[in-house]
Amino acid sequence: MFDEIKDKFNPLAFEQEIYRYWLENKYFSAKIDKSKVPFSMVIPPPNITGYLHIGHALNNTLQDVIARYKRMKGFNATWIPGTDHAGIATQNVVEKALEDENTNRFQLGREKFIEEVWRWKEKYGSRIINQLKSLGCSCDWDRERFTFDKQYSKAVAREFVVLYRNGLIYRGNYMVNWCPRCRTAISDIEVEHIGKKGNLWDIKYPLIDPETGRPSGSEYIVVSTTRPETMLGDTAVAVNPEDSRYKKYKDRAVYLPLMERKIPLIEDTFADMGFGSGAVKVTPAHDPNDFEIGKRHKLEEINIFNEDATLNSNAGKYEGLDRNTARQKILQDLDKQGYLVGKNIHNSSIGICSRCSTVIEPRISMQWFVSMKELAGPAIRAVKEGRVKIIPKKWEKIYFNWMENIRDWCISRQLWWGHQIPVWYCRDCNEMIVSEENPAGCPKCRGSSMERDQDVLDTWFSSCLWPFAAFGWPEETEDLKYFFPTDTLITAHDIIFFWVARMIMMSLYFRKDVPFREVFINPLVNDVFGQKMSKSKGNAVDPVDIINQKGADVLRFTLTSLTTPGRNLNLGDEKIEGVRNFANKLWNASKFVISNLNKNGNIDDIDMDPLNLDLWDRWILSRLNRTIRGVEKYLGRYNFSFASRLLASFLWNDYCDWYIESAKVKIYFLKNSSDKKNALFILWYVLEKYLKLLHPFMPFITERIWQSIPHNGKSIMVESFPEFEPARIDKDIEDEIKILFDVISEVRKIRSELKINPASRVKISLLAGEDKSKVMLEENREYIYSLAKTHELEFKDCTGIKGYIKTTAGDIDIFINIADVIDVELEIKRIKDQIRKVNLDIEKSKKKIANPDFISKAPQEIIRKEENKLDRADKILKVLKDQLTRVEGINK
């Protein structure tokens, strides 16, 4: 199935096939093995309604890099996949589909509707799973879970019942955030706040004349409000007890216009004397503050809204209007009757439903809540004590800030799709039964007629069990014992409160252990200009398109290259192009290696004999090991960008630019067959190791190439990660070869600057300061010929010899014979430019050294460095000046 690599790089030709190969061989499934160290990770389960957007692509690429890396490092790794039933989101989607069929959930009824959602799930729910597969995710598919499967429901029931029995869940009539479109309560964090320019209206409320019991003609109080329509439910006007302006009205009543009701004037410190008139209307049923005031003063709560935020019968003649129409009508009426006395621009923020963007209506209703304080304490400590590490650290602050100010969590939803609350009410005696199982009968009155609580639970109430429920909890499964707690969680910052914090709380509560040891918060993906991606802006990048056009590897490596912890990621087409080019480079380099291996027989039996390694070999092995060390170091810190760049630059700048070029010299020009054999071996050896290094990032292309070069084993993905060999890192070798590189680069530079025809060879002479360098340069004569396009390399001082120009690379003097090709003007200009630059350096250094404070206070090492720099610059200046005189001489 894996042919030799001959054709052009085309990822689409092999990615799917390779994924199938992995699946068939079950490489993703972990088997419990007590002799191996487990590594586990759970996916942030995408909604079944979801499709792969760029955020998922990033999040899952990073997880897959870690999973594949750990697997290759020898861990018994499992990455648990699954999907979330996503209560509101899914219900909304299916409701929309029903709308298209001219029906709705009420016509269907609850049971039929839920069946409909399950049908929808079977049909579309696996779309995102397939997309994850095309991305190359090595999830343990045999362990795939759904947050609404049978076993999971048991977990949720257990959670509810235990929390209830331990007094952490309560039911009550409180003011909650109500979405009039979804017709359900939602939790505080499901409300988004947006700034809005609006108006603040001043309304005159006359005082009641105690004599007549009628509204006074002269005495009144002005209240200001942003929501005039709620006045229909006003049950008081409040002023601050300290406010001298209103002392005289103490204990009087106020006339509520339009409703023609008497309401009390009360004193409450909530009223801010500095705001407006200092008097505030109180609507206990429709404002959270007013609700509190109402409780303090035992005020009546008049609900004027229906579930969909139209006005109800308590609104008198406004009944039936929606809240916006009602507002306009009420303002008109107030104006007509002379009660509207002012209108000011006022900026405030309003809450909208995070699911459907409908403006939230505060509403008093009977709901279930989790009291959070007791759960939050241990979860705060777990992070403070480092048992859970949040990376980057800045998110810890945000976590603490939220946890320390945590408020109770409204968990009941007036929806149909979700885990129904495991509570039953006896129709006979109203007894409430909280139970994991369907109760057989009422334990109190022995009645058998029970009605289950109609509400379902917040989706997050179930997903916060994920790290252990996904392993089978509440059963003590073998998986749970072996794989829990998980090691790493990789997720996005927008669900730290929704999910991460609650998983930590629930895990500590139910498992007495943290759910995961590290959390990496992946960056946000923006467009190339740093703007948020959105469909409406048209700047959204569709990962599925990229996979279909350029391949999953390219998408993955683009994303990892850009993932620096703590910073958002800007994605644009040029970046993707760059990575595509990189993949192409790898492909072609491999093609080169393979074709030469084929021509030169089998290399399997050659050992890497250290005595046989020359400068180039030692150098590339040193670089390889630095790369291994670096990749592991950066992966450990979730610095995917650094790891990726290291991988790319090793391949491109070290392996291709230098090592392959040097190998060509051995293969094509050198007669010595053992050198050639050696070079082929190292080419293969380094490439094979490198493919393994790169595999977690680009799984497909690495597998494809690996299968085409000599290898042992069935798949690169179950091979061992290359071992870092410290002894292979050789600083001396790297320094030594740098001299060679510098000489070659300097010659190339001069050639280019003097516009010497690339095809023509020049004669050069090198003068090394140290014998060691001279020996090295002599030994590498052939490489200099080839890489710098020279011939007749000599080692003598050519100062003053006609036709030579002199330049330097480090301590090496380089003489280049350009007698035939020199462009005198060009050369004079070049030298003068150089002299100017060197003079600048000299000036700076001299000034620094002349400063007595510098000499007396700076460390010796720094001073010596500065002096050396000056020496070197002086030397170079001298060379340049000599050269200039000589070149100018040619002109004469």
Next chain:
RNA sequence: GGGCGUUUAGCUCAGCUGGGAGAGCACCUGCCUUACAAGCAGGGGGUCGCAGGUUCAAUCCCUGCAACGCCCACCA
């Protein structure tokens, strides 16, 4: 209202505990050199947001300011 982050080359970003600023892309020059033109070789370009301070020395530490971005918040 509170908190956090960012500001470095035309663009996107690196710069570890202070000691002569880097990469990729873009741009310019020259090359179809038998792995790769999706390439090779070379090059130009930055008062490191502004103003102070600490220091022999500041992109880096401190203070203030500005711009942009994000999060939290029951301010009628």
